[in-house]
Amino acid sequence: MKIQPHALSISNLLGTQNEQFLIPSYQRRYSWRPEQLYQLIDDLGMIETNEGHLLGSIVCLTGAHSGGLNTLELVDGQQRLTTISILLECLRERFEAEGNIDRVQEISRLLMCKTYDGPAMPKIKLDTMDAGEFKAHLEKPSGQGQSFLNDNLRKVFESAREWVSGQAPEDISKFTYKLISDAIIVRLDVSNAKDAFKLFETINNRGLKLSLTDIIKNFMLGNAARFGNDQLEAAKKSWSTLMSHLDGTDTDSFFRYFLISKLQARVTKSKVIEDFRWFFMSEVVEADILPDRGFYYWEEENEEDESGDADEAEVKLEAHANATTQITFKEFLENLVIAGKAFGELISGETGHKKIDRHLRNLRMIKATQAYGFLMHLRVGRIDDATFIKVLKLTENFLVRRHVCRERANETETLFAHLCEIDPQNPLQDLIESYRDYTPSDDKFQEDFASAQYPANIIERARYCLEQFEIAKHGTHQELAVLGSDEVHVEHIIPQKIQARRNRPEQEGWLAYLGDKAVHRHTRNVGRIGNLTLFAGTLNIMASNNPFEAQKSSYQKSSILLTKALGKQAHFRFAQVEARSKELAAVAVTQWPIP
Known part of the structure; x- marks a missing residue:
């Protein structure tokens, strides 16, 4: 394996005008988060005067050098190099807004490449699924009116812009100098593809741990x-x-x-x-x-x-x-x-x-x-x-x-x-x-269905069950109305918190209403299917000594039959949770039959 290592400042790494770093289409999406961005910023901030700081290495698959544009395929280091380009773009934006033409030209030289008489092109070219979104973030910094598939890329752009804009002029000038002149990247040039991919797995970079997919x-x-x-x-x-x-x-x-x-x-x-x-x-x-x-x-x-x-x-x-x-x-x-x-x-x-x-x-x-x-x-x-x-x-x-x-x-x-x-x-x-x-068996399923708990991590499973019960009641006509609305959610009839807190009227009165050992019994019953229903919108609740009575009017107005039926209940305490759980469990046996 023939490797040519080069320890380069960012200025030297990106300064060769006829070189372009290509992040190829087979690479994964950008996956750094703001935490990695801030760690990189902190690393740069700790650089002492006239000292360099190693940011890591990149692996480039190189071809024969020519007088035209030389493309370096980035086999490893795309996360780090993309993040550096994001920081440089955000710095360029700030200096441009301040009218600092010299700094704008200095950074632009690092962000663009060209041949002697050819057009200017991005120094770091994304050929991945992120290419369009990366360009959109550059053209519309606010991102208003757009939706993005890569939330990590969006968050890092936003975090970088926020951090750069929040620095004092003197501090941002020092940071820019450290980034361009003192930060060191080891560039490993490999001319043979099989060696480049093999080398990728042997390098221990800062960045995210290699995934199985990588x-x-x-x-x-x-x-x-x-x-x-x-x-x-x-x-x-x-x-x-x-x-x-x-x-x-x-x-x-x-x-x-x-x-x-x-x-x-x-x-x-x-x-x-x-x-x-x-x-x-x-x-x-x-x-x-x-x-x-x-x-x-x-x-x-x-x-x-x-x-x-x-x-x-x-x-x-x-x-x-x-x-x-x-x-x-x-x-x-x-x-x-x-x-x-x-x-x-x-x-x-x-x-x-x-x-x-x-x-x-x-x-x-x-x-x-x-x-x-x-x-x-x-x-x-x-x-x-x-x-x-x-x-x-x-x-x-x-x-x-x-x-x-x-x-x-x-x-x-x-x-x-x-x-x-x-x-x-x-x-x-x-x-x-x-x-x-x-x-x-039917007996085991019915018994376990009545006692099953649905905490937050499987609440969608409860939603599925309630939807199927509702579809069975409504028939085909109402199916899409129930399932198609983003406003429909799973509601806890007896709320998840029953000890009153400031500005939470839905919790007022529940301890007294539920009676003896309310806190202990609440833990065993709050997540059961009998205490859950489908609801659209927000309950209109006021503080009351009978908190369920205060909810009933909202339930009665619902077009969801499971919920509307709750409006006919005189009370809803733990006994009603138990009875409703058993009632739904009996229906579940026929709703999800043995083949």
């Missing part, structure tokens, strides 16, 4: 470089497409569920890197030329897994390794992109089919994470829409019962992993038989 990306691109330049370019393009499909999702989870769907066995997070590497080695024809142990080394954090499923995954991997049928690297990339598209649609609930998307929304609300590998298997296998809708409804029923009865999540995920063996073209019979074997 490591897999470098494994893929590093090995693609060993296959040849055409393969590398194809891998870069496929990775960019994959990341666009997965935008807004947890990409690390995708790779775990991808492996689950392929190995038909549960894969823990700590095993994803190792299992993906060996799956790749056994599947891809071109990998036969690679050393058995691959090219990268990393240490994984220990993760306990008492289920024993890791051994099952290893058996599956061994079976793949011994298989005689392999696919080309191109086919492997195509399969990965297809799976990524399916996963992105499942998570976002945007397949373009209204009924499917409604059920996907429901699964998201009940936290059906264990099912996504199996559902991805079906979508990749081209299950027809009508059958898929039936699968989704059966899966809703199955998971509601298992979640409410607090069945082991590992067991649920293992079941879904095994279900990936099912033929996507004809899944129902096998699916129904498996669900029946693992579905809690």
